[in-house]
Amino acid sequence: MVALARKTLVYEWRRFLPAMLAVGFAGLLQLLQLALVLGIFGATSVYITGSSADVWVGFPGTQSVGSGRSIDANVESRVLMDPAVTRVEPYVWVDGDWRGAGETGGMSVFVSGIDPAADGLMFSKVLPPALRERLAEPDAVIVDRADLDKLGVALDQTATINGHRVRVVGISHGLRGLGGINVIASLDTARRLDNDAADNGPTYLVAKLRDPQQAETVAARLRGSSEFGPYTTWSAADFAHISVLYWLFDTGAGAGVLFLAGIVFLVGAVITSQTLVGAVQGSVREYATLNALGVGVGALRKVVLEQAFWVGALGLFGASVLGVLLLLLARSQDVPVVLGPLAAFACIALVMGQAAVSGVAAMRSMRRIDPATLLR
Amino acid sequence: MPSATAPLATPRAPVIEADHVCKAFVSGKLRTPVLNGLSLSIDPGELTLISGPSGCGKSTLLAILSGLQKVDSGRVRALGSELGQLDLRALEHFRLQHTGFVFQGFNLFPALTALEQVELPLNHMGLSKQEARERARRSLEEVGLSHRIKLRPSELSGGEKQRVAIARALAKEPELLFADEPTSALDAANGQVIIDILHTIAHTHGTTVLCVSHDPRLVAHSDRVLAMEDGRILSDRRHGADAPKEPTP
Ligand SMILES: Nc1ncnc2c1ncn2[C@@H]1O[C@H](COP(=O)(O)OP(=O)(O)O)[C@@H](O)[C@H]1O
Ligand SMILES: [Mg+2]
Numbered sequence: 001m002v003a004l005a006r007k008t009l010v011y012e013w014r015r016f017l018p019a020m021l022a023v024g025f026a027g028l029l030q031l032l033q034l035a036l037v038l039g040i041f042g043a044t045s046v047y048i049t050g051s052s053a054d055v056w057v058g059f060p061g062t063q064s065v066g067s068g069r070s071i072d073a074n075v076e077s078r079v080l081m082d083p084a085v086t087r088v089e090p091y092v093w094v095d096g097d098w099r100g101a102g103e104t105g106g107m108s109v110f111v112s113g114i115d116p117a118a119d120g121l122m123f124s125k126v127l128p129p130a131l132r133e134r135l136a137e138p139d140a141v142i143v144d145r146a147d148l149d150k151l152g153v154a155l156d157q158t159a160t161i162n163g164h165r166v167r168v169v170g171i172s173h174g175l176r177g178l179g180g181i182n183v184i185a186s187l188d189t190a191r192r193l194d195n196d197a198a199d200n201g202p203t204y205l206v207a208k209l210r211d212p213q214q215a216e217t218v219a220a221r222l223r224g225s226s227e228f229g230p231y232t233t234w235s236a237a238d239f240a241h242i243s244v245l246y247w248l249f250d251t252g253a254g255a256g257v258l259f260l261a262g263i264v265f266l267v268g269a270v271i272t273s274q275t276l277v278g279a280v281q282g283s284v285r286e287y288a289t290l291n292a293l294g295v296g297v298g299a300l301r302k303v304v305l306e307q308a309f310w311v312g313a314l315g316l317f318g319a320s321v322l323g324v325l326l327l328l329l330a331r332s333q334d335v336p337v338v339l340g341p342l343a344a345f346a347c348i349a350l351v352m353g354q355a356a357v358s359g360v361a362a363m364r365s366m367r368r369i370d371p372a373t374l375l376r
Numbered sequence: 377m378p379s380a381t382a383p384l385a386t387p388r389a390p391v392i393e394a395d396h397v398c399k400a401f402v403s404g405k406l407r408t409p410v411l412n413g414l415s416l417s418i419d420p421g422e423l424t425l426i427s428g429p430s431g432c433g434k435s436t437l438l439a440i441l442s443g444l445q446k447v448d449s450g451r452v453r454a455l456g457s458e459l460g461q462l463d464l465r466a467l468e469h470f471r472l473q474h475t476g477f478v479f480q481g482f483n484l485f486p487a488l489t490a491l492e493q494v495e496l497p498l499n500h501m502g503l504s505k506q507e508a509r510e511r512a513r514r515s516l517e518e519v520g521l522s523h524r525i526k527l528r529p530s531e532l533s534g535g536e537k538q539r540v541a542i543a544r545a546l547a548k549e550p551e552l553l554f555a556d557e558p559t560s561a562l563d564a565a566n567g568q569v570i571i572d573i574l575h576t577i578a579h580t581h582g583t584t585v586l587c588v589s590h591d592p593r594l595v596a597h598s599d600r601v602l603a604m605e606d607g608r609i610l611s612d613r614r615h616g617a618d619a620p621k622e623p624t625p
Pocket of ligand 2: 375
């Protein structure tokens with residue numbers, strides 16, 4: 001079989017280049033947008049995903065980690081009574097006003113009060129034991145590398161939170177927050193920083209299970225007791241999910257992302273289909289000759305579809321190479337980007353879908369192929 | 377395929393018959409009649425030329441006889457098939473199996489070599505890869521291009537391009553070969569080569585070649601010349617015969 005589609009693509013690559021660039025850039029935009037959104041909104045659940053707790057206990061109706069309210073400290077004994085639970089620790093969330101050493105003005109910070117023990121659950125994946133040990137010191141705090149400039153501090157310098165003096169004893173990496181700056185302190189320090197008289201218990205209790213697979217079951221089992229005032233439970237995975245979705249859709253970012261994805265898809269598809277239509281128009285007499293010789297219209301359509309496939313595949317290849325480079329660059333600059341296999345697959349499907357839609361649209365222009373027009 | 381070089385004297389059934397064919401083109405409110413009840417029959421294994429002034433309806437007639445265009449009224453039979461009764465797919469299949477075309481423009485794909493141009497339609501006829509390539513090679517050899525098979529259209533002269541187009545039609549081994557003004561884009565020498573090739577094809581393969589042209593040079597090389605004017609056949613002359621036959625009513 002003479003590979004008409006491919007040979008034409010190679011011979012007339014200049015004609016097809018705009019389509020490949022359009023598909024490639026559309027794919028790249030989709031990829032970066034998705035990675036950025038997942039990265040940014042993934043940051044809203046870093047408290048959960050960066051910790052090794054399996055079950056979370058908090059105030060009923062909490063939509064995201066940052067909007068929790070305090071619960072009764074006695075819930076801890078109730079949770080500990082469950083045979084599946086091996087460890088429970090409190091987690092205190094305090095909204096703070098940071099004033100650095102320099103004239104940086106007030107900054108809104110989220111203070112996380114955690115158990116600084118070496119086997120503590122909170123932020124166990126983000127803070128190495130040596131770093132968290134330093135929190136045991138009174139008024140010690142850890143801030144993220146990415147936030148140093150904003151906070152106007154360096155290691156071992158002091159600042160104030162809610163009017164209390166704190167000292168930066170360590171620099172973390174990967175704790176960049178969304179909507180505010182994350183500051184880590186010990187439970188004791190955090191309680192001292194809390195000026196809200198209404199807060200008299202922990203914001204959350206987090207529990208480790210003997211078998212993490214049981215998270216759903218244990219969470220359900222721990223729910224439904226009102227002995228100690230209102231509280232509810234989530235498996236860590238559920239709570240992270242709720243938190244990300246809350247940010248995506250309550251901030252309108254989710255709708256924005258979908259809207260932009262739609263626009264990018266459409267623009268790429270229009271450019272690609274126009275290029276393919278141009279290629280068909282350029283060869284309309286040759287196609288008509290083949291049809292006069294008895295080659296069916298269906299076979300001619302396949303040529304266009306195959307060209308669309310190659311345009312998509314080559315565009316995708318370019319987008320992948322550039323995308324990986326850009327993602328690596330973003331990582332090195334602390335820009336939160338995350339791209340899992342599912343998201344990568346979604347991008348591939350989007351690009352190839354775009355090429356397919358363009359091919360089908362371009363096939364419509366083949367209706368003009370009429371061998372009788374060759375006889376004049 | 378009909379046997380090669382049968383003597384012309386042997387009466388054989390016509391391969392194409394047109395019976396009171398009418399065709400008009402309508403654009404807006406204006407109706408332009410092109411063919412007015414035209415009838416003719418084309419004999420097998422000959423080079424038949426339809427000549428006449430530009431705009432008299434030659435190309436339209438060729439399109440109708442080859443199944444590329446529908447008639448308004450009248451009937452066309454080709455190789456025993458009633459073309460008016462075939463649908464689009466059946467017509468495509470008929471053309472695939474039985475016809476070859478050569479047009480004024482060469483209509484070659486810029487990306488393909490001469491060999492690939494010829495091979496491409498053969499791929500769709502259900503031939504094996506080897507057979508398609510072998511046939512394509514033979515056809516190109518027959519039109520005298522065996523040394524040019526690797527070249528693309530941009531590297532070929534006009535006459536060579538038309539020979540590739542003829543090879544593309546010939547490789548299908550069609551019973552019917554239609555040519556519309558095959559020489560008008562070429563200079564005298566190249567035109568002469570094309571005429572000779574078409575003549576040879578009719579006589580060595582027994583192919584029925586129906587050629588349409590206003591080029592008077594073709595007349596001397598045709599077995600039969602139908603002179604056309606204003607949508608009618610004015611005269612029907614056989615090569616060698618002096619007296620023009622009256623056209624079939
Ligand atoms: N598709 C068409 N639409 C309208 N008029 C046409 C069309 N094709 C041909 N004609 C008209 O029909 C007449 C005969 O055309 P044609 O068969 O191409 O003549 P020839 O090939 O003898 O020069 C011309 O007057 C031409 O303008
Ligand atoms: Mg004409």
